[in-house]
Amino acid sequence: MAENKAGKQTLVFKKKIVLMEAASIVGPKEGQGPLAQYFDLILADDLLGEKSWEKAEQRIMIDTIRLALGKANLTEDDIEYFLAGDLLNQIITASFSARELQIPFLGIYGACSTIIEGLALGASLIEAGFADRVLTASSSHNCTAERQYRAPTELGVQLTPTAQCTVTGAGVGILSSQGTGPAITHATIGKVIDMGIKDPSDMGTAMAPAAADTLNQHFQDTNRTPNYYDLILTGDLAQIGSDILRELMRKNGTLLGTNYNDSGIMVFDKKQGVNSGGSGCGCIASITCSYVYKKMLAGELKKVLLVGTGALLSTTTYQQKESIPGIAHAIALEYLG
């Protein structure tokens, strides 16, 4: 019996693994949203003077990493492993950033849940004694995602109310076996769940069942209830997906109260014309590494459950009329001061 496991799917970290530093950089549109004051840097231009959107996204990831390292008074040499992923084919943002950083690199992919997967894996490396400091990052860019998944950025298309707007931004977290900060105490690894949703502009509906499954499993494995947490943050189901998640949980006998929110709802104002809300790897990543981290350091949030949700589709699968599989991973961050 694995001694660091609770129930069926939950990892229990017995060492104190702290999120010693976190940083986030977002694009101009996110900077006009309600969370502007929490981001470390808001870009004035989402191309950053680069030749392509892809290069701009790499710049955002690398700059966010350097920012986090600087805030922690560390250099690349102090980091033992770099775990990162993004939405672009062959996770090029992460691997091209790793090319520049020269830190031993493991590429990971869980669509928009990637940062949570990275934090869970990073904590596991530290728990097992393989490392003392692990850096994890994830990013997305509205224009790289648009041109890869949907249409050219300048094409005039009308979106449905279920559509989500990909966040331009990155979040970076540095995990350490020493120091102070919010500690990762549990991680619940999710299963891939597919309820037959085929509309790629309705990803909240496609991912909500995976979020419900992981949440239920987390509460069962840890013997906790939603009330244990000051904040349960999914990301990014957006408005419609989180309404559906509430309903799925209610049917299962668990009520999600006012301590539940979704990063896709939080990142934009409804007036910004984003339909159901935000999405993309950068959504929950930038909010975890700004709003959540800073609120925890300030003592305003003590126990947070982060549930990263990913839609595991590609342009090939939905054009071939395959349904959209969803995944959700959860980590518990606790900072009791």
Added chain:
Amino acid sequence: MEGGWDLGSKITKEEEQRKNREYQKMANKLKPRRPILRNFLVAFLVGGLICMFGQLVLNLFIGQGMSAEDASGPMLAIMIFLGAFLTGLGIYDDLGKFAGAGSAVPITGFANSMVSPSLEFKREGYILGLGARMFTVAGPVIAYGSIAAILIALLSLVFK
């Protein structure tokens, strides 16, 4: 047993499909409806305005002494130019978000559908990027439009 193997799966295909249908029914109740009436009205108004502008240009040429047939060529060129120009300025995509089919159906929308992928994929080079991918949106319209034209032409030959 389908496929001959029993891997101990707990639910059958039918049961899975029933569960999926049930979920989709529940989810659909929570989704906002598409504002179809609003979309129709805005498409009608914006589409109408674009066409009215086209008519204005056409009348200007006719006023200069051109026949209606001769005037339609330069009018179309101007409309295509305007669609392309507004795409380049980053305005046409916002118009499209607002107006939907109203700005997609007129020939200015066709220009937008050619220019936007050209702009987008120029970064992958002039041959494999711009040249190859400028038809990603308009290609199907051109292909099936040509087929439809041939079929109609054949029909008109038979039934004239």
